[in-house]
Amino acid sequence: MKHRKKFLALFLAVVMVFSFAVTAFAQETSDPSLTFLHFNDIHANVLENEDSGQIGLAKFKTYIEQVNPDLILDAGDSLHGTTFATLSEGATMRAILQDVGVNVATAGNHDFNYGTDRLIELSRDGNYPILVANYKDAADDSLPFEANMIFDRQGYKIGVFGLATPETKTASNPLNTEGYDFLDVVTIAKEQVEYLESEGADVIIALVHLGLYDSEPLAEAVAGIDIIIDGHSHDTLPEGKVVNGVLIATTGNHLENIGRIDLVIEEGEITSKTAQLVTYDEASQLEANAAIADRIEELNAENDEIGQIVLGEALVDLDGERENVRTRETNLGNLISDIMLETTEADVALTNGGGIRASIPKGQITMAHVLTTFPFTNYLVVIEVSGSDLVAALEHGLRADLDEDGNLEQNGGFPQIGGMRVVYDKTRDPGDRVVTVTVGSDLVDPEASYKLVTNDFLAIGGDGYSMFSEAEKLSEHELLSEVLASYIKAEETISPEVDGRMEQVEDAVTDPDDDSEDLPKTGETQQPIAVGIVLIITAAGMLFIPLRKYQLKNNK
Incomplete structure (x- = not known):
């Protein structure tokens, strides 16, 4: 009997330990209560691209069907960037993202590129909502977009509010947000959290297009946010980042990753929240x-x-x-450079000749002509550069070797320019070919600052224009193709010319033993030259006076 009691006690102890272990294991591996998929900054890249590692929307949809998420969220900058979107001013992207299954989005700075009125129109097209709580009409303080929404999923209330970056005022053409104001993101976020909590939200998501440099301080400053899904800075967080208890998630750009967030909720409390990225290598295996x-x-x-x-x-x-x-100035290069200046009111313009991909023949110009000529999704960027960096950029663009005929070899970085006149000598060594640079009527001042409009590729140092990579960005504008199309439509007829703004010195000194001084390429030596001229004139005058006296004396 004692043995039976001991056995029974031992059996019960084993069962209890086993039960505890099973319970603990079950807690550690609990299925998520809620699953969210998200993306940001896809910039209308809808197709798979193996070379650049872009998943594409068709395989994204396959992954969505496998996971069956509770929400699919877009953190902005989806409606602009490729001709798939821009030809319809965003309508095609709204349609395809609705078909993919997007539930809610916020607005990125480039989503404003068609203007606020167009974005408002798109937000009311019957597809998924666009949430922006911190953007108001300056005239009457009204909000043109919905501020928040509550979704009922799996018995839980999920509150989502949207924030757009105030940088949109300069990170899109300023005219696109004229008449509207961006409100302080921290103040608005606190108001939104308070409202959603009062409505009984179990989970609160801030769907923002701010960039990590602003979303991390937001997490520190605002209590009550569970998750921040971010865009704008194109950062990649493979496992998210927890700041002040807030899980921040972002996926990079161009749908190179799919973001996934899993929540475990027990007894009304979030006990686990994890983020991960589904990479191109993983998603590319899907049908x-x-x-x-x-x-x-x-x-x-x-x-x-x-x-x-x-x-x-x-x-x-x-x-x-x-x-x-x-290799040289062309009338099409002059046309696009002048349009860049007119669009942005910059001082000077510089774009790379390699970005111009085709001629446009005399006659009717269609949108297809424009897109064939400018097929890339490069947009205008205004940066602040010094005169010395401007000259360095021109030297870089004119660096190509000479071919057997003594002409510059083809170079994708050859500068097509506006707002300045450049005289150069191709026979000199690369890096010392610029003879003079004139902005307006003055030689460029190496110490002065100039507003330069270029394209986004060159602005980050593309084509070797490294002198631009650290420059202060002043504003961003539409695609090159868009500004060209708008200009042609407004002018109706165009006939640009080659006007000598990029001029080769035909009679340049070629004797390597000739030590003669060249004209200054900038204004750095204007003062010594002026002083020298004054001294020469003064000396001539001093010689002329006694000579004149001698002549008068002998004429008497």
């Missing part, structure tokens, strides 16, 4: 969703019809030939 792939083709066909719209007429051929735009 593309046929319906989404077909829908993209259908929308592209609609875009092709838009491409046949006539914008205006060219009275001359617009020279975008590869061998010309990469």
